Amino acid sequence: MNQIIVKDYPPLFDEIDAVFRVRGKDVFYAWGDRIFNPNGLIIPPELLAHEAIHGQRQGTNEQSIIDWWKRYIHEPSFRLAEEIPAHQAEYQYLMEHGNNRARRAALKETASRLASPLYGRMITPKRAKKLLVTEAY
Amino acid sequence: MTEVTAYQRPPWRDGTYFDDGTGWQEDLEMESMSAATIRKKLLEAIAQARTEAEAVKAQAQGLIEEIDQLAATLSQDSDDETL
Numbered sequence: 001m002n003q004i005i006v007k008d009y010p011p012l013f014d015e016i017d018a019v020f021r022v023r024g025k026d027v028f029y030a031w032g033d034r035i036f037n038p039n040g041l042i043i044p045p046e047l048l049a050h051e052a053i054h055g056q057r058q059g060t061n062e063q064s065i066i067d068w069w070k071r072y073i074h075e076p077s078f079r080l081a082e083e084i085p086a087h088q089a090e091y092q093y094l095m096e097h098g099n100n101r102a103r104r105a106a107l108k109e110t111a112s113r114l115a116s117p118l119y120g121r122m123i124t125p126k127r128a129k130k131l132l133v134t135e136a137y
Numbered sequence: 138m139t140e141v142t143a144y145q146r147p148p149w150r151d152g153t154y155f156d157d158g159t160g161w162q163e164d165l166e167m168e169s170m171s172a173a174t175i176r177k178k179l180l181e182a183i184a185q186a187r188t189e190a191e192a193v194k195a196q197a198q199g200l201i202e203e204i205d206q207l208a209a210t211l212s213q214d215s216d217d218e219t220l
Contacts, residue, residue, distance in 0.1 A: 016138070026141045044145045045155065051139065072138070086139070097155045109144055118140050 001052045003035045005043065010036035012069050019073050020118065027118070030054035032065045046093040053086040080122045084131050087114045091132050107132060 010016070010029040017023045028043060029036040030051040037043060043051075058068040071078040087110050094106035111128035115121060123131070144150065 020138070022138075022140075027138060028141070029138050041141060044141065044150075047139055047141065047145070054138070090139075099153055099155070102154050105144070109142075113139070113142065116140070118138075 049093040050090040
């Protein structure tokens with residue numbers, strides 16, 4: 001899915017920020033066929049792959065996207081279930097397109113992102129590593 | 138939702154990070170600079186870092202002096218039984 005980049009905050013931002021405290025941070029938000037990029041940053045290609053997975057799973061119907069976000073915000077188990085395939089796509093991109101240095105670092109870095117405080121430390125980095133390499137999406 | 142992290146930015150990531158040559162905008166700009174310009178920019182960054190380190194050092198020195206003064210004052214008062 002090719003997503004359009006929008007330099008703005010996503011709908012539901014206040015609700016998102018109330019839980020994740022992301023105001024002012026360099027965070028990207030998938031919204032169906034769009035990516036909201038409030039700070040107007042260049043998005044690294046592996047993160048485009050990551051957000052594309054979210055976008056695909058959200059669909060293009062506005063209500064289905066809103067429903068997805070509501071569950072993502074309030075249900076940690078749903079959030080984890082959605083972040084696993086997105087991080088797998090990110091990891092896969094790094095492994096397929098990265099140089100040696102990128103590939104060496106890919107698993108550790110992607111796992112640490114999946115286990116990061118941004119998502120509420122849903123799992124340990126060790127568990128994240130295992131999920132990235134063993135579970136297909 | 139995802140956050141762009143430090144390792145996804147320069148200087149850790151450069152224009153050779155991906156096989157297709159995509160890297161980071163600043164890296165592409167860096168590549169187009171002459172060696173002399175890059176050297177000049179690095180020297181400026183080093184000078185700036187040194188200035189900041191000196192400021193921290195001066196601040197720490199001031200703090201050490203205050204601590205020493207406090208310790209000296211407390212030592213002088215140590216015979217005072219009312220303490």
